[in-house]
Amino acid sequence: MGxxxxxxxxxxxxxxRDRGDIQASIELFNMLIEEEPRNASIHYQCAWSHDALGKEREAIPYYEKAITLGLNELDLQGAYLGLGSTYRTLGEYEIAKQVLLNGMERFPDHNALKLFYSMTLHNSKEHGEAMEILLNLLAETSADKTIQSYRKAIEFYAGQLDKVWEQ
Structure with missing residues (x-):
């Protein structure tokens, strides 16, 4: 016991981890997991440290275990985003899409999940849907006055980017 x-x-x-001693954080989290294997927060933090060290594949089982064990809402949002993003960076786009969709279903107002989902759609060659999500996010969240002055037009065209308007 520590x-x-x-x-x-x-x-x-x-x-x-924040100080850059990521390997030491992983070692500490692994020791804590041995002591408290059902503590979802430890698994989540261990996954995050693996990601920060560039060991994405090793992060996956920690993210999955953390989600399965149950996290508080803030950490659960981060775990869905981290796991989905990790699968995306590994080129496992279909799994990434499903993880991010699950997160978006659970947290429909979480814009970062939508953003990472749109990146995954782009990687899956689903450019139209990716752009629609990004344009809607931009219209909804930008404080830029020049964007807000065109918000209705941006939202209108977001789902119709490929349509040609005939006279």
């Missing part, structure tokens, strides 16, 4: 509560030790691992 020193401090589990929550304090998780925070130590996060601080190690």
């Amino acid at each position: 020193v401090g509560s589990v929550e304090e030790r998780i925070e130590q691992g996060v601080q190690l």
Whole structure:
């Protein structure tokens, strides 16, 4: 057993990762997983550290376990995004799409999930749908006055980019 509560030790691992000592954070999280294998938060943080170290494939089982065990809403959003993004970077686009869709279904107002889903659609050669999502996100979230002055037009054309208007 280490020193401090589990929550304090998780925070130590996060601080190690934030300071760039990612391998040490992974080692700490793996030790904590041995002590508390059903703690979803530890699995999530361990996945995040693997991703940060560029070990995406190794991050996957930690993300999946964290989601299965159950996370608080904020961490669950991050886990769906991290897992979907990881599958996307590994070229596993169909799995990435399903993970991100599951996250969007659970958290329909989470714009970053929509953004990563649109990137995955682009990778899957579904450019029209990807652009539609991005344009709608831009119209909904931009504070830029020049974009907001054209918001209705952007939203109107978002799903009709390939349509040619005849006179």
